[in-house]
Amino acid sequence: MSSDRYAIDDVAFIGRTVEEYEHMFDLDLSAWEGQSVLDCPGGACAFVAEANTRDIDAVGVDILYDVPPDELHEKCESDVDTAIAGFEGVEDQFIWEFYDDVADVRAHWTAAYQEFIADYADRFDTDRYVDAQLPDLPFEDDSFSLVLSANLMFLYMEKFDYEFHEQSLLELARVASDEVRVYPSNASTASATRDWTNSARCWPTRGTRRNFGRSRSGSSTGPRNSSESRSESHRPTLSARGR
Numbered sequence: 001m002s003s004d005r006y007a008i009d010d011v012a013f014i015g016r017t018v019e020e021y022e023h024m025f026d027l028d029l030s031a032w033e034g035q036s037v038l039d040c041p042g043g044a045c046a047f048v049a050e051a052n053t054r055d056i057d058a059v060g061v062d063i064l065y066d067v068p069p070d071e072l073h074e075k076c077e078s079d080v081d082t083a084i085a086g087f088e089g090v091e092d093q094f095i096w097e098f099y100d101d102v103a104d105v106r107a108h109w110t111a112a113y114q115e116f117i118a119d120y121a122d123r124f125d126t127d128r129y130v131d132a133q134l135p136d137l138p139f140e141d142d143s144f145s146l147v148l149s150a151n152l153m154f155l156y157m158e159k160f161d162y163e164f165h166e167q168s169l170l171e172l173a174r175v176a177s178d179e180v181r182v183y184p185s186n187a188s189t190a191s192a193t194r195d196w197t198n199s200a201r202c203w204p205t206r207g208t209r210r211n212f213g214r215s216r217s218g219s220s221t222g223p224r225n226s227s228e229s230r231s232e233s234h235r236p237t238l239s240a241r242g243r
């Protein structure tokens with residue numbers, strides 16, 4: 001694939017470490033002990049596995065959680081390769097703050113999927129890993145204290161339209177009793193997203209009690225392009241330079 005900016009063709013089945021989630025969502029895991037947390041989409045993240053070791057009732061949802069562990073392991077490996085290959089020739093467009101370099105990105109994403117797949121292999125047929133897809137979640141209203149959603153909303157503008165985003169955000173809010181944190185939660189490089197934010201249409205929860213994309217402390221995170229309207233609430237793990 002040849003491109004003058006970071007791009008991959010499909011939604012990758014990759015995941016982040018808990019360290020990345022803590023940074024992206026300004027997340028203090030200790031504050032959620034004894035509570036329930038949904039990670040949607042969970043992808044190949046280590047979050048659900050690790051949170052459950054810390055007295056958090058964490059559940060992951062992903063469209064691919066019906067895939068058997070061995071097969072999903074292979075997809076983790078190939079999708080990390082594909083996602084990392086996307087940096088080739090465009091590394092200098094990023095500001096390397098959280099990660100040292102591309103090799104460090106790979107190290108984080110590899111560590112994440114290895115932790116994920118070990119837990120998934122043991123528990124993929126339990127209610128810890130739920131095969132479902134936005135915008136329809138198989139949970140009652142207010143099922144989770146906190147809902148996290150990273151790197152699906154606002155990233156794949158060619159694939160998911162405005163209605164998908166609106167319905168998905170409302171659905172994430174429906175199953176959350178306290179808070180929803182979405183990353184990225186503001187305009188991305190995609191022009192369509194900027195149009196939505198300019199018209200304020202991308203905030204379907206306006207006027208409701210839900211709190212989107214903003215943590216209790218008022219900050220949140222993920223990859224950033226400097227052409228984004230950057231919210232104070234974001235602490236990017238990977239930032240892109242302006243072009």
Ligand SMILES: C[S@@+](CC[C@H](N)C(=O)[O-])C[C@H]1O[C@@H](n2cnc3c(N)ncnc32)[C@H](O)[C@@H]1O
Nearest residue numbers: 013014015016041042043062063133134150151
């Ligand atoms: C780039 S990964 C992000 C995973 C994780 N949240 C992270 O930040 O690393 C995107 C994930 O969304 C999943 N996915 C794609 N469409 C979905 C849908 N409609 N509902 C739920 N998950 C979906 C993919 O299978 C993939 O695991």
